[in-house]
Amino acid sequence: MFHAAPTPRRELPPANEAPVADRTAGAAQPSGVPEPPPAAAPKAGRDAFFDNAKYLAIVLVAMGHVWEPLTDSSRTAEALYMTVYTFHMPAFIIISGYFSRSFDMRKDRLQRLVTGVAVPYILFETAYAFFKRWADNDPGHPISLLDPWFLTWFLVALFIWRLTTPLWKIVRWPIPLALAIAVLASVSPDIGDDLDLQRVLQFLPFFVIGLCLRPEHFKLVQRRAVRIASLPIFACALVMAYWAAPRMTSAWFYHRDSAQELGTTWWIGAVMTLALFGCSLVMVACFYSWVPKRPMWFTVLGAGTLYGYLLHGFLAKGSRFWGWFDDYPWLHTPLGQIAVTLIAGAVVTALCTPPVRRAFRFAMEPTMAWAFKKDPADTARTRERVNA
Template sequence: MSVQTASAPAATAPPGRPARRQPLFDNAKFAAVALVVCAHTWMPLLAEDRTIAAAVLTIAAFSMPVFITLCGWFARPGPGRPQVDGARLISQLVVPYLVFQVLYNLVGMVLEKRLAPIALLEPRWLTWFLLSLLVWRLSVPLWTALRHPLAVAVLVSAGSGAMAAFPEELALGRTLGFLPWFVLGLVLRPDHLALLRRPAVRRGAPLALAAVFAAVWLAAPKLLNPGWVEYTQSAAELHVGYPVWVGVRLALAALSLVAGAAFLALLPEGRTRWTALGGASLYVYLLHGLPLKLVQASGIYHARTLHHWYTALPLLGACALTLAVLLATPAAVRFFGPLVQPRLDGLLLRPRSAEPVHPDGQP
């Protein structure tokens, strides 16, 4: 698929050659997934300090939505590209999901020191994203057929909160909760993104992020349940009335939209030292959960030093960013490639392209 940046047409390529990658999107993918790692690293300290809580909740509120919106952007149908590519979904989502679902369940049994059956349709830890993305990608023909797909997706997401509880199967809470962000990526156009590259918008982006952080800081004591920003619990599970649940979710969505737009506006459009790491964003996402679980099991979060925002945020943040960079290096991609991108040429009717392709659709 030919991809366009926010300000210029996508580079054309000679026949038979793939279109040139656009640095802005790789910059956005790596920056977003690196912030996801930071949020997950800080999350165990959510209730320790109000500033830590505000930082965790602010980043969690927009980093995953941005990442999912980018997935929707690259899932848009285009000339010569089917709306649903079965071979690609099997190789990029289904098989990696099964591999990591089994892996995370086995690691969980070891850490919890108990045996438990492996339920393949009940995602463990980070695998929910692959299963949800599979559902979203399969539903693309539905959204492209609707006149107002984003409005319908918002209604579906809002209506899900009326359920007594979200079942574990298919990560239903997150699948429905994050659905509008995926559909947002489907309906966005280059001229929409071009607005974020305007000088006035870029100058105002830091103020917008600061305002979102201030709003979250004020509301932090009421949002300490991660279910609010992780989209894992219905109104009944959060012990609030349905109108309150809808109101809070809509407010958080508005803050997420403002913060996500400001985040994208601040990113460089050209190549940087970390642009190439964006192509391995899925490696970072799927693999960072294992070391984090081991660190949590070690008891390091009980250290008194980590109970203050001025030590916990920079120390753990530096470790998280280092981990994100290491997992995106070419050496890590080669080593973990059989897990994240297993080759299935002998099992699929259509051979895989020689160019590695990631679940967001961009090579």
Template structure:
């Protein structure tokens, strides 16, 4: 869901290898995002949907946040940086907030709030990413930046009023992962060449899956969302602090394991690897386009059609198919006006976009 990072043609080969697997990781993660949202509509009727939804919510957002941090590792809080934030994040946010108002009114009979300080479903990430890009450069000059960010994440939970306003709760909750991203993603790039680390990643993912299955309906995914404070989760300050630290640690560990466990060889020599890497450079399309589609699907009988387990499997397969189609070049060309509006207003010659 991060804006595309242009590879540096003059960069060393190792940097280009890292970019290749990172694009593949983005693609795999966006499929999990779409699938997690899709099966989330079936949580009340399917045990499989409940487990899948709980499982992916542990780490799919941390994966994107850390990759976003890596992609913004050289971003500056200057005019060029502000211009990118405006065109890549804020303009699409306003456009899709308006689209959400229209779709919610037509398909859910929900009158538009016309509020842009509180995001409709799924759009919080654009606002949060803008916030991280703005404050990230200030943290680079601090010693112990990540521990300080962890303290801020914990402190945010003490506010009884913190919620979806400008995504402030999630900006602070996921800030440690955003700041950790540049260091951790570079380490993972090195560790992926060691089979022991790859096997360890698979083991961690499997252990998380087993635990999620064993807990079933008792799994508490609320702390992993980072969208409300401790009081709203009906937790004491001490209990909320413990859960928040646990969720941050588990999310980071599982996200790292996910990136380690992904298959693939350097430079994506296979046709499939190259295709996945190319699709991973355009994850904004499946991310943004699936949100109004979910509103349409949720208003139909599809959410109640057929046997629950088969319905969940169909929704997961449909999510994969949708991500493939949404990343297809003709679809991107048709929808770029709302997903990447900057393409309609290219910078003047000599200007940096």
């Protein structure tokens, strides 16, 4: 859909994002998160389109999590679930890659990678482990930084993807290479669960696509013709998902298992990986075409999507541990499904707001100046300014 483009010579956006991803934003680009912009308008220099896209993607992530327990009793919920899972994380990951284009091994960028991605991973992986022990009455649940649990896989993936960014800048065909790696991963059951490498490798092509995009590529999918074409495409996707719901497992959309682990042959896994990649790109383009380009009431929330992504996980898992969907059968009715969908959107929206970001900034984007050596050149420049 998009052609790889050489790295622009003009200055690129800073390599901080939020899932999905959020220094770009984050959805997580789950890395750290920028200072909150003014309440009325996005911070100067920020593109409202990307903040809007990140916010809308994280809302879909939260809605998908409340649809999951409804899929056993509702074919419609399963169809919506499959449709959204086709594109919401790829959309988030592409933006994460786009805002990682300027990443290199410079000291300040490595520091932001540590404080904005590695530290939140350690803190939330630990917090999730203790939460599961308490909420699920599972005192034996291990605290393992090598085995990401639930949402923290994205932080591990972002850390690895960012570190490999310089490599993708120098290879001749980055997208085909990344796609080949994803296909090989999908047919390699021996990769194991360490660092959730299956997801890291199978979602890799979307990050590399983001690295290769330029602003004009996003403008292509924002044309009116694409927006109109996206309507029948979305309709066809929903119909196809409704047909496929009882015939295939939604685990294909998680990209966390090999084909053999899903009970099929390696060649079907390779075909499915390529087919889902193509479907995801089309659906992402349709999603981007409907993302507002102008500042909206929710634009300011785009800077806090990492917060919403990680914090809503406690409620998403807690609702299952505490049996809410089993104890209240009305949630499985059409009105109940609409209600929990709206509640999920409202909760994750609240978790992206500036007050929540201020409260949890210590965990999401700590400065940690004490942990890093001072750059002698910076010290010399500071001394010169003082003496001037």
